[in-house]
Amino acid sequence: IDTIHHTSKWGAKFKWGAKDTNTGMCRLSLSQDEKMVRDWLVQETQKLGCKVKIDEIGNIFAIYSGLKEGAPTAIGSHLDTQPTGGRYDGILGVLSGLEILRTFKDNNYTPQYPVAVVNWTNEEGARFPKSIMASSVWAGVSDINDIYAIESITDEKPITVLEALTSIGYKGDTKACHKTNPLKAHFELHIEQGPILEKEQKDIGVVTGVQAYSWIGINLRGRAQHTGTTPMDMRADTYLTAAKIAIVVNNITKKHRGLGSVAEIHVSPNVVNVIPDSTEFVLDIRHTTDAGLQNIEADIESEVSKIIKGTDVIMEFKKLFHNDATHFNNECIDIVQECATNIVGSNKTKKMISGAGHDSCSTTNAKVPTSMIFIPSKGGISHNPVEYSSPEEIEKGFKVLLDTVVTFDSK
Amino acid sequence: IDTIHHTSKWGAKFKWGAKDTNTGMCRLSLSQDEKMVRDWLVQETQKLGCKVKIDEIGNIFAIYSGLKEGAPTAIGSHLDTQPTGGRYDGILGVLSGLEILRTFKDNNYTPQYPVAVVNWTNEEGARFPKSIMASSVWAGVSDINDIYAIESITDEKPITVLEALTSIGYKGDTKACHKTNPLKAHFELHIEQGPILEKEQKDIGVVTGVQAYSWIGINLRGRAQHTGTTPMDMRADTYLTAAKIAIVVNNITKKHRGLGSVAEIHVSPNVVNVIPDSTEFVLDIRHTTDAGLQNIEADIESEVSKIIKGTDVIMEFKKLFHNDATHFNNECIDIVQECATNIVGSNKTKKMISGAGHDSCSTTNAKVPTSMIFIPSKGGISHNPVEYSSPEEIEKGFKVLLDTVVTFDSK
Ligand SMILES: NC(=O)NCCC(=O)O
Ligand SMILES: NC(=O)NCCC(=O)O
Numbered sequence: 001i002d003t004i005h006h007t008s009k010w011g012a013k014f015k016w017g018a019k020d021t022n023t024g025m026c027r028l029s030l031s032q033d034e035k036m037v038r039d040w041l042v043q044e045t046q047k048l049g050c051k052v053k054i055d056e057i058g059n060i061f062a063i064y065s066g067l068k069e070g071a072p073t074a075i076g077s078h079l080d081t082q083p084t085g086g087r088y089d090g091i092l093g094v095l096s097g098l099e100i101l102r103t104f105k106d107n108n109y110t111p112q113y114p115v116a117v118v119n120w121t122n123e124e125g126a127r128f129p130k131s132i133m134a135s136s137v138w139a140g141v142s143d144i145n146d147i148y149a150i151e152s153i154t155d156e157k158p159i160t161v162l163e164a165l166t167s168i169g170y171k172g173d174t175k176a177c178h179k180t181n182p183l184k185a186h187f188e189l190h191i192e193q194g195p196i197l198e199k200e201q202k203d204i205g206v207v208t209g210v211q212a213y214s215w216i217g218i219n220l221r222g223r224a225q226h227t228g229t230t231p232m233d234m235r236a237d238t239y240l241t242a243a244k245i246a247i248v249v250n251n252i253t254k255k256h257r258g259l260g261s262v263a264e265i266h267v268s269p270n271v272v273n274v275i276p277d278s279t280e281f282v283l284d285i286r287h288t289t290d291a292g293l294q295n296i297e298a299d300i301e302s303e304v305s306k307i308i309k310g311t312d313v314i315m316e317f318k319k320l321f322h323n324d325a326t327h328f329n330n331e332c333i334d335i336v337q338e339c340a341t342n343i344v345g346s347n348k349t350k351k352m353i354s355g356a357g358h359d360s361c362s363t364t365n366a367k368v369p370t371s372m373i374f375i376p377s378k379g380g381i382s383h384n385p386v387e388y389s390s391p392e393e394i395e396k397g398f399k400v401l402l403d404t405v406v407t408f409d410s411k
Numbered sequence: 412i413d414t415i416h417h418t419s420k421w422g423a424k425f426k427w428g429a430k431d432t433n434t435g436m437c438r439l440s441l442s443q444d445e446k447m448v449r450d451w452l453v454q455e456t457q458k459l460g461c462k463v464k465i466d467e468i469g470n471i472f473a474i475y476s477g478l479k480e481g482a483p484t485a486i487g488s489h490l491d492t493q494p495t496g497g498r499y500d501g502i503l504g505v506l507s508g509l510e511i512l513r514t515f516k517d518n519n520y521t522p523q524y525p526v527a528v529v530n531w532t533n534e535e536g537a538r539f540p541k542s543i544m545a546s547s548v549w550a551g552v553s554d555i556n557d558i559y560a561i562e563s564i565t566d567e568k569p570i571t572v573l574e575a576l577t578s579i580g581y582k583g584d585t586k587a588c589h590k591t592n593p594l595k596a597h598f599e600l601h602i603e604q605g606p607i608l609e610k611e612q613k614d615i616g617v618v619t620g621v622q623a624y625s626w627i628g629i630n631l632r633g634r635a636q637h638t639g640t641t642p643m644d645m646r647a648d649t650y651l652t653a654a655k656i657a658i659v660v661n662n663i664t665k666k667h668r669g670l671g672s673v674a675e676i677h678v679s680p681n682v683v684n685v686i687p688d689s690t691e692f693v694l695d696i697r698h699t700t701d702a703g704l705q706n707i708e709a710d711i712e713s714e715v716s717k718i719i720k721g722t723d724v725i726m727e728f729k730k731l732f733h734n735d736a737t738h739f740n741n742e743c744i745d746i747v748q749e750c751a752t753n754i755v756g757s758n759k760t761k762k763m764i765s766g767a768g769h770d771s772c773s774t775t776n777a778k779v780p781t782s783m784i785f786i787p788s789k790g791g792i793s794h795n796p797v798e799y800s801s802p803e804e805i806e807k808g809f810k811v812l813l814d815t816v817v818t819f820d821s822k
Contacts, residue, residue, distance in 0.1 A: 084635070224495070226767055239673055274794040282683045
């Protein structure tokens, strides 16, 4: 916990309470602040005797030796945050990995096989608009040259991923490849980012997988006209159309017991008395099953066509991102369940599906045995400066992670 | 028409066609480009022998002498444009006034009483968010110190109206006051900015007044939460609420045969997977009658309360701007009708109400006999770079304006 607060100095922002630690974070991927925390992580793990590899896409693998050689058991997550993020999302997972290595060292404990802390580059997709970015390159799901070319959306003068990696010195030599730089397993401790554990008063979420989700861009083109002089029936009002779409998306996803949101929207010219000729927005839709997600998508396409039909608004539909439902490894899930039961009691654990995507989706895609451990998020709030999990909640999560890694390594 | 295109060099932007003149305009109020066209107007009118007064709020009065002394008959409008504006809105009115004075001079014609060209500062309210700004100070409707303090919304570093006036040298000595610097009448030639004249194939709109309108700011506060992890029934989604409001506003205004639009909207944090905790937008609602506008406002307030009720979204309602329905002077309207009938034939004229507000509302508020002349706008498009009226349409409008001014002055 001290380490979390200590390293938050690189990116701390948005003070919300009296204590020094009562701030959120803005530590965008491959920024100067993120370089500082990366440099620090490399030094801390080297002090523990780790061998540190940096791959071509900036992923950091700090490897603590075991009694035997072999692919390391990884504890991974990410150190980047949202522009208005908190202190725990991602950060908890990486720093808990570091704390496990420190615990090994302090106790003169040598694992059977190597154990690695992994920091995956740009999980958030906030600065470079592609979430779970670098772990998906490592997993072979994304092409490295496509990813290198992505431009930042938070800089006044956009720069590419490749330029950003080079400028902070984190384009490493190791190939970003799960075959040539393999992992034996991947465990990720993360805050739930939702309200369920808190509501049900559980300490540990035993995460069995991640729901399916899609991001769909909708671009509408109409006519810029004067709001005061254009009769209601002679308009091509893209914002009104967008509002109608937001409501059908809400209704359809509720009907299918999925999730559907419009949260990013750009209206142009965005002037009080000019009907917007352009409205662009992104649908975020999710369902626990692939079939459920497909049904939602199909219903949305048909309902949206009905809204557009007979108007002068033109629509473009762009699939920006898709992740099938992810199913974690049964053996890994069982170990987490067993360790959690020992530490907090089985009535304080809950088997659950993650609502959000994580780097553990990439390691699963790379066929690496993977699972995740969740701890409660206060008020279910995340991607927000007030994101909070208590020291007691964090300690329980850490203990389950430690036991899980030791148990898996000892089998 | 040559003068329109010549002076468009100060602010020309957004090329949309092959010809040099096929561009829109971005000539924000009190900008360097607007200073250039102001300087030019002062010089041109002085060349014609005009006495030029600049008032404390930058309004320019270029006065051509008559046979007798007295308050001038004014031909006024504005030289500022929207950020994505066209070549005609406002500009046509001021430059037609100049052209009338040139016509007097070329023909050695001296009016009975003085005739003035007036350029009103910041009609658009685009840079400094208050439309019909300086004419309303002159009319005694707005307080000059309140107006001086308004900050620009289009500059990276906002500056106040007073700073902008001073920086371009247009804070004049004349008091901005319709009592101490009076006008005998105010005539304004303007593009319709709507589709009616074109649709009905009329050449001249004889404008009898301006409809009532209000701008209402609605600020919504909810919770920033993760789109992937927050159940649909545990959200306080300000954007979804805003979408519902946009739709009820549309339905209510259609029911009352008014106009209602949401065209300016700010969503925060505006990230694909973070439910917006803040959505702020402005309603633009209009009706030909004051009672109609009141009914729309009342219905909106009650329907919006229903939408908010039972949710965790908090709403703030702010009345930003209100203009009662404006009724122009009957004598002025009759002269326009008579002159238009002589020039284009009565079947090519249409008595109509302006959908948009104009500086002529301010002169009416100051009890100055006022009316307006409209010419068709291609496709009803305005506040848009492709805004267009043909040379033939402009010429007809100019002739009606010229005859109107001469007729009024001779009575
Ligand atoms: N954990 C997390 O916020 N991942 C980003 C991708 C998503 O929105 O699920
Ligand atoms: N003419 C014009 O666009 N005036 C601005 C105020 C309004 O929106 O009516």
